[in-house]
Amino acid sequence: NAGVTQTPKFQVLKTGQSMTLQCAQDMNHNSMYWYRQDPGMGLRLIYYSASEGTTDKGEVPNGYNVSRLNKREFSLRLESAAPSQTSVYFCASSEALYAASTTQYFGPGTRLLVL
Amino acid sequence: QKEVEQNSGPLSVPEGAIASLNCTYSDRGSQSFFWYRQYSGKSPELIMSIYSNGDKEDGRFTAQLNKASQYVSLLIRDSQPSDSATYLCAVTLTGGGADGLTFGKGTHLIIQP
Numbered sequence: 427n428a429g430v431t432q433t434p435k436f437q438v439l440k441t442g443q444s445m446t447l448q449c450a451q452d453m454n455h456n457s458m459y460w461y462r463q464d465p466g467m468g469l470r471l472i473y474y475s476a477s478e479g480t481t482d483k484g485e486v487p488n489g490y491n492v493s494r495l496n497k498r499e500f501s502l503r504l505e506s507a508a509p510s511q512t513s514v515y516f517c518a519s520s521e522a523l524y525a526a527s528t529t530q531y532f533g534p535g536t537r538l539l540v541l
Numbered sequence: 542q543k544e545v546e547q548n549s550g551p552l553s554v555p556e557g558a559i560a561s562l563n564c565t566y567s568d569r570g571s572q573s574f575f576w577y578r579q580y581s582g583k584s585p586e587l588i589m590s591i592y593s594n595g596d597k598e599d600g601r602f603t604a605q606l607n608k609a610s611q612y613v614s615l616l617i618r619d620s621q622p623s624d625s626a627t628y629l630c631a632v633t634l635t636g637g638g639a640d641g642l643t644f645g646k647g648t649h650l651i652i653q654p
Contacts, residue, residue: 469629528590530642532584
């Protein structure tokens, strides 16, 4: 089992460029999440998908869009990148059927630099 | 506004001693509580989860939850240099759903050999 995988690992963008961060999980989990981590700010939730076919905004959704392509895959799109979106992006997944299964498992992260 | 507060540290502990990490949360509706460990440049890794008041032990780690006082703690016994990392406290409202986690900013723990 690979767990949660993310591509790419690193990316440099110019202001205004667009890109899509990919995430896939092989644990048959129902729920998937996108977080960003900035120095001094901790991890903050961008968007999540409680189940296939649904998506919801988190704490910091502005400037992002998401697609739950199927049960395995959840992508994050930056339509017009800004320097404020320079961050490390983590995808996570969770079985999330009941309280004891809400543990989230994280991918290795994507380091994004917007110039 | 849900908030999770942790002392950012660094917390320096001698090898072999007990490291004590604390976390408070603002939302009384929080139901699930987690401690993650994060090494520099790596992703968060689950250490402990706890859902009811009291203590939960797993090897050298003990999580403690007090919902009345709204705090969660993590004790690491017989601390090892490999325990040096940032420890993230996280909570969620859900009792069975799929809400995202609210994280504290983390406590940087240093185990001195």
